[in-house]
């Protein structure tokens with residue numbers, strides 16, 4: 001099993017030896033150990049209303065405080081977990097922790113002031129039968145309405161087993177879960193596919209927001225905002241770091257954003273203190 005996983009890790013990472021060695025640390029056994037030892041934790045990044053700066057929700061982003069490797073970023077270990085299959089057990093933990101946290105926010109804020117949680121799903125999770133039901137069960141267990149959960153998918157998820165992905169999305173959306181297309185425009189985009197997938201939100205990738213700073217133009221971001229409007233979808237801009245970018249987005253009708261300008265990914269308590277308990281005071 002380990003040998004197969006490492007081969008896949010090498011293929012996915014494409015960096016040869018470094019990834020082969022690196023692959024061991026994200027094996028299913030290692031990830032299970034890490035979960036038992038409390039090495040994984042979540043950070044939450046506010047999703048804000050561009051007009052007011054108030055949070056409408058937060059995205060859960062996983063971190064691994066590894067005993068010997070230190071803090072490992074998800075961009076490094078998530079692909080390895082996908083390759084080894086350990087993403088399934090890790091993903092289940094992420095869902096459980098995220099919905100439990102969102103249920104706390106709901107108790108804090110009350111029913112009239114909904115705060116959503118966005119969870120990144122991997123291809124492995126989305127293609128596994130029963131993933132949709134699993135998410136709904138976890139919501140029910142903590143008393144969180146499914147409509148307060150966003151599941152983020154990417155275009156690359158629709159490559160391999162699109163039918164299985166569509167089944168899970170149908171189950172989730174049927175119960176009210178919001179489906180977001182993450183990193184839009186960076187994968188193997190197909191505009192026809194976009195209309196085939198049952199979607200609610202398109203997230204503009206941070207690379208298309210970053211160029212606004214230097215160019216004051218971002219054709220892809222602009223087109224994505226228009227496309228979302230045409231399709232009747234919501235749009236969230238990622239990686240907003242400056243007021244100039246926020247203004248550019250507002251001028252073009254983008255209503256929601258995430259980025260360091262508003263908040264880095266922070267511990268749940270900090271998200272609560274800064275966005276849910278106090279009124280927003282941003283200079």
Ligand code: C2E
Nearest residue numbers: 061062074075078094120121122239240241258259260265
């Ligand atoms: P993503 O879902 O597109 O998440 C956005 C990434 O952009 C996060 O990186 C976030 O910290 C970063 N970011 C947010 N605002 C800014 C900004 O203003 N400037 C810049 N430069 N960066 C910003 P992070 O947390 O390192 O996560 C990287 C990726 O790892 C995520 O991209 C997502 O694809 C994946 N990931 C994270 N957590 C999970 C998880 O629980 N499950 C799965 N399957 N993937 C995850």
Ligand code: MG
Nearest residue numbers: 059120152182
């Ligand atoms: Mg995401």
Ligand code: MG
Nearest residue numbers: 182183205238
């Ligand atoms: Mg993204």
Ligand code: MG
Nearest residue numbers: 120154182183
């Ligand atoms: Mg991503």
